[in-house]
Amino acid sequence: MKREVLLKALLIGLLALSPQTLLAGQDQIPDLSGNYDIATLTPLERPRMFGENLYLSKEAAEKITADNARLISATSRDSDPNREAPPTGGDGSRGAAGNVGGYNFFWIDRGDDAFEIDGKFRTSIIYAPSDGRRKLTEAGTQKRRKRFAAFRPNKGQAWWLKTGGQGPYDDPELRGLGERCLLGFGSTSGPPMLPVLYNNVKRIVQTPDHVMILTEMVHDARIIRLNSQHLPTEIRRWMGDSIGHWEGDTLVVDTTNFGSRPGLGLASENLHVVERFKRTDDKTLLYSFTVEDPTVWAEPWSGEYPWPATEHSVYEYACHEGNYALGNILRGARLLEAEAEAGGS
Amino acid sequence: MSLKQITLFASVALALCVPGQLSAHHAFGAEFDPNRPLILRGPVTKVEWVNPHAWIHLEITNDDGSKESWAVEGGTPNTLLRRGINKNSLVPGTLIIVDGYQSKDRSNRANGRDITFADGSKIFMGTSGTGAPEDGRDPKER
Numbered sequence: 001m002k003r004e005v006l007l008k009a010l011l012i013g014l015l016a017l018s019p020q021t022l023l024a025g026q027d028q029i030p031d032l033s034g035n036y037d038i039a040t041l042t043p044l045e046r047p048r049m050f051g052e053n054l055y056l057s058k059e060a061a062e063k064i065t066a067d068n069a070r071l072i073s074a075t076s077r078d079s080d081p082n083r084e085a086p087p088t089g090g091d092g093s094r095g096a097a098g099n100v101g102g103y104n105f106f107w108i109d110r111g112d113d114a115f116e117i118d119g120k121f122r123t124s125i126i127y128a129p130s131d132g133r134r135k136l137t138e139a140g141t142q143k144r145r146k147r148f149a150a151f152r153p154n155k156g157q158a159w160w161l162k163t164g165g166q167g168p169y170d171d172p173e174l175r176g177l178g179e180r181c182l183l184g185f186g187s188t189s190g191p192p193m194l195p196v197l198y199n200n201v202k203r204i205v206q207t208p209d210h211v212m213i214l215t216e217m218v219h220d221a222r223i224i225r226l227n228s229q230h231l232p233t234e235i236r237r238w239m240g241d242s243i244g245h246w247e248g249d250t251l252v253v254d255t256t257n258f259g260s261r262p263g264l265g266l267a268s269e270n271l272h273v274v275e276r277f278k279r280t281d282d283k284t285l286l287y288s289f290t291v292e293d294p295t296v297w298a299e300p301w302s303g304e305y306p307w308p309a310t311e312h313s314v315y316e317y318a319c320h321e322g323n324y325a326l327g328n329i330l331r332g333a334r335l336l337e338a339e340a341e342a343g344g345s
Numbered sequence: 346m347s348l349k350q351i352t353l354f355a356s357v358a359l360a361l362c363v364p365g366q367l368s369a370h371h372a373f374g375a376e377f378d379p380n381r382p383l384i385l386r387g388p389v390t391k392v393e394w395v396n397p398h399a400w401i402h403l404e405i406t407n408d409d410g411s412k413e414s415w416a417v418e419g420g421t422p423n424t425l426l427r428r429g430i431n432k433n434s435l436v437p438g439t440l441i442i443v444d445g446y447q448s449k450d451r452s453n454r455a456n457g458r459d460i461t462f463a464d465g466s467k468i469f470m471g472t473s474g475t476g477a478p479e480d481g482r483d484p485k486e487r
Binding site: 026076078079080081083084086087088089090091096097098099101102103104106107108109150151154155169178179198201205217218292312315317318319321322324325329331332333335336 | 375377382460466
């Protein structure tokens with residue numbers, strides 16, 4: 001009888017333990033540590049023509065890989081050794097290349113193919129909302145409009161003198177976080193951590209109390225405290241305050257306390273990100289996330305993509321030391337202003 | 346999926362591949378002047394293998410025989426390091442050609458829009474492994 005009571009007590013005690021405690025007690029928490037190359041050709045948002053279709057056919061995925069290889073091959077071809085200078089007034093390139101051109105393709109490293117999960121290729125990283133696209137609030141739309149207004153075609157003129165008010169080069173703190181070497185561009189350090197044009201290698205180091213994720217670009221180390229509480233709301237950080245816990249074999253990370261300009265484009269200090277890291281095999285993690293920021297996006301959005309292990313190292317970045325561009329940009333703006341005020345171009 | 350969809354997706358993927366369409370560390374349009382195009386020819390004098398962007402220095406000779414030092418901006422060296430390429434892959438004395446636009450601050454800096462050897466071949470392409478120039482002067486030796 002006594003023995004039965006003891007056995008029952010033991011059984012009840014075991015049932016009361018959560019799965020994660022059991023795992024922890026048996027040291028079966030998965031090991032996420034390692035280096036991962038998260039580059040992918042699959043875009044964050046789904047191209048509109050796919051509508052609600054989350055999956056990409058194998059043929060389409062293979063075509064993307066082949067087209068990308070062809071593009072790299074084409075951009076690797078020799079140039080004319082007797083070429084002239086590019087056209088006066090600009091080469092017509094858009095975006096970051098700003099009418100003066102970017103740089104050779106060999107500097108770029110954005111992966112070779114579209115990613116697949118459970119043997120199926122995807123049309124976008126975002127899977128919810130079901131069309132794979134984010135919906136802005138009215139305030140979010142205005143924020144985006146305002147941001148785009150600061151981008152004008154580069155004509156080599158101080159156009160901002162004519163618009164009045166503060167110009168985009170009046171203060172170094174008006175410049176982008178990447179340009180100032182504070183965070184890498186494109187939410188590379190996140191959260192959520194997204195693939196970008198280059199420097200896509202991450203390093204995870206795991207201890208019983210912390211998980212560290214090192215992002216190569218602009219040397220950002222995210223320190224995630226396990227089984228902890230968030231810092232007081234008045235403490236704000238570039239990458240927010242991240243706390244984590246294990247739910248079975250999945251690491252769940254909750255991040256709040258962002259500053260007014262998170263690495264994720266358009267997001268505000270109200271950004272809240274929940275990430276999940278799950279080992280799917282000995283060479284792959286599945287990274288998934290949900291983003292909420294009701295000031296900017298009308299509804300939460302979620303995405304996922306694999307993090308394949310890599311043998312490559314994460315290299316030092318030391319961004320500030322060699323960041324000559326910021327000085328060049330600000331000095332250039334002062335010179336163009338002086339020319340305009342002197343009646344020049 | 347229809348062929349049209351496949352083609353469209355591929356074109357989207359390729360559009361994303363064009364460097365000019367992508368965000369980068371900073372906007373080159375903010376730094377360089379479209380009204381001051383350049384073609385620079387001369388030997389490499391120094392390579393600054395630094396982030397966020399590498400700078401390759403070269404010396405050019407003007408028509409009157411005077412010399413000028415210029416620096417051209419590239420991308421992150423980390424990408425190339427992973428392909429086995431480092432600053433010693435482009436040794437001083439190597440003749441290069443660069444086209445780009447001068448910095449808006451009128452200093453002797455330009456964007457390295459296209460950086461090639463004297464024969465027009467791309468300086469860091471085809472140099473996987475240890476394929477640095479043997480003496481750094483003849484690009485044909487790569």
